[in-house]
Amino acid sequence: MSERKRQDFPLHRRAKAAAVLALAAVALLLAPGAAQADTTGDxxxxxxxxxxxxxxxxxxxxxxxxxxxxxxxxxxxxxxxxxxxxxxxxxxxxxxxxxxxxxxxxxxxxxxxxxxxxxxxxxxxxxxxxxxxxxxxxxxxxxxxxxxxxxxxxxxxxxxxxxxxxxxxxxxx
CATH class of the missing domain: 2.60.20.10 (Crystallins)
Known part of the structure; x- marks a missing residue:
């Protein structure tokens, strides 16, 4: 592997990890929240x-x-x-x-x-x-x-x- 490819590989892995984390965060925000309490009722x-x-x-x-x-x-x-x-x-x-x-x-x-x-x-x-x-x-x-x-x-x-x-x-x- 050339020197340039070795340097780009960690950056590519970090970008991919960041994208996965961002998608997970969006999924948590959009999912019906079991952690969100019901505020309806008397x-x-x-x-x-x-x-x-x-x-x-x-x-x-x-x-x-x-x-x-x-x-x-x-x-x-x-x-x-x-x-x-x-x-x-x-x-x-x-x-x-x-x-x-x-x-x-x-x-x-x-x-x-x-x-x-x-x-x-x-x-x-x-x-x-x-x-x-x-x-x-x-x-x-x-x-x-x-x-x-x-x-x-x-x-x-x-x-x-x-x-x-x-x-x-x-x-x-």
């Missing part, structure tokens, strides 16, 4: 660490669909579209992978959810888990008027300031 689960939203037709189905791998997710809170923890108009559940217990102090804030997506201004009751409490905010990015810290409340209208159908973002501690 009951949604937001996983803080994975930063993904999974929705389904029931709270249980949404939670099951959002679980990935062998490590179970821990529910930190669930907001309900109805008073008295009713689920007929939807739910918004916040999870983290593995186990997590919130600190007993409100400061520092452990998690801030800056936007509630389709559940904005829909929460009518809320329940927290694993020693967590929630503070609701009128505006996105945890700004505007805020509620007091809430552990569980069957009717958010009974909170000071009336918080049913009002929250756009929240903090967890």
């Amino acid at each position: 009951h949604c689960v937001y996983n803080l660490v994975r930063e993904d939203l999974t929705c389904a037709d029931s709270p249980e189905a949404a939670l099951a669909a959002s679980s990935v791998g062998l490590q179970a997710d821990t529910v930190l809170l669930r907001m309900y579209g109805d008073t008295n923890y009713g689920t007929s108009t939807g739910t918004h559940t916040l999870t983290v992978p593995g186990s997590h217990t919130c600190s007993s102090a409100y400061s520092p804030v452990e998690f801030t959810i800056t936007h509630m997506g389709s559940f904005t201004n829909k929460a009518s009751s809320v329940r927290t888990y694993n020693s967590c409490d929630v503070k609701l905010f009128d505006n996105d990015s945890a700004t505007g008027t805020s509620s007091t810290w809430i552990d569980a409340l069957a009717n958010l209208n009974t909170a000071s300031g009336g918080w049913a159908n009002r929250a756009s973002s929240y903090q967890v501690s």
